[in-house]
Amino acid sequence: MTKKIILDLDTGVDDALALAYALGSPELELIGVTGTYGNVLVEQGVANDLALLDLFGHPEVxxxxxxxxxxxxxxxxxxxxxxxxxxxxxVGDVELPAATRGPEEKSAVDFLVESVREHGDDLVIVPTGPSTNIAAAIEADPEFAEKAHIVLMGGALTVPGNVSAWAEANINQDPAASDLMFRRARDVTMVGLDVTLQTLLTYEDTAKWRELGTEAATKLADITDYYIKAYETTAPYLGGCGLHDPLAVGVAVDESLVDLLPVNMKVDTEGETRGRTIGDEERLSEKEKTARVAVGVDAERFLAELMERIGRVLAD
Known part of the structure; x- marks a missing residue:
């Protein structure tokens, strides 16, 4: 039985990889992409999503x-x-053919709310940018907070942030939205820098895509190589690029890829530690834990699955 998924993307190189991973996962049915801001303006991200869906052979999404x-x-x-x-x-300054269609008239927030009402437990939502759309859906409909299953890429619990000593980039864009999500949503899985920086892609991996010889494979290899080269400046000690957003999709497919710590979370919304994701001291003793944080990852197994799943999309 397939699970329905919505990707909330700020596309972004690793968002593009997450999109390909979802499309290449037989366990998932991608019923829609919602666009947010972050790596790019929302208009650019939506244009990237439409172009990538065409490139990957899924213009129906x-x-x-x-x-x-x-x-x-x-x-x-x-x-x-x-x-x-x-x-x-x-997308790494790689030119993609523009899609002939535009975004749907319905707003992302309305689509999120209606999808949770319709599909309930059969749906997982994977936000890979700021939590703005998610928080708006929570505020629009209490049922969304109760029934949505959310696996987000964001935050850092056991390691430093990547935009400050405390804050990870996605959370830092809208800390208030992330705080609202952690406090009110009943099922949030946080896939943050604790694990995503342990999953790395290299030029040797993208070379395997080039060998496929398709336009999609060549374009995605070019896009990803730009990202790897940027990491040579920003984090040369890693030896590759972090697979942030694809890992969140991987966990949505199979949470056994990571070790999960149940904890009620919050986000600092002001002051020196603005954007910090940390356990909520006022809810420490509550029996119900509404969040789980990934603190360990089977990086070797995930990378093998990523290469297989993305390769499946690029080969067609």
Whole structure:
């Protein structure tokens, strides 16, 4: 039996990899992509999603535009470091043929709310950017908070952040939204830097995609090589690029890939530690734990599955 999935993406190189991973997973049915901001503006991310879905042979998957900035901000500008890591267009400055269709008229938030109402336990939502769309869906419908199954890429519990000593980039874009999600949603799995920086892709891996000889394989290899090269500057000690967003999709498929720590979480929303993801001291003794945090990962098995699943999409 397949599980329905919605990807909430700020596309982004690793978002593109997450999209390919989901499409190559026989356990999943991708029923829609919702767009958010972060690595790029929401309009660019949505355009990337549409183009990538065409490239990967799945033009039937609908794309919905989400909120353009955090609720407590008047706008959003892409950070310089985001452009350096992902390229000005979000996909390594690789040119993709523009899609002939546009996003759906329905908003991302409405689609999220309606999908949880319709599919319930058969649906998992994987946000790989700021939690803005998710928080808006929670505020729009109490049923969403009760019934949504969320596996997010974001946060850092046992390691430093990547935009400050405390904060991971996705959480840092809208800490209030992430805090609301952790406090009110009943089922959140956090796949953060604790595990994603242990999963690495190298030039040797992308060379295997090039050997497939398809346009999709060549384009995704070019996109990912840009990302790997950026990591040579930002984190040369790793020896490859972190597979942040694809790992969240991997956990949505098979949570045995990671070791999960049950803990009620919160996010610091102001002060020096703004953006920090940490256990909520006021809910420590509550028997019900509404979040689980990935603190260990079978990196070798995940990488093998990633190469197989993405390879399946690129070979067609």
């Amino acid at each position: 609908p794309v919905y535009a989400g909120l353009p900035h955090a609720g407590d901000r008047d706008g959003f500008e892409v950070l310089e470091i985001s452009s350096f890591i992902h390229g000005a267009n979000g």
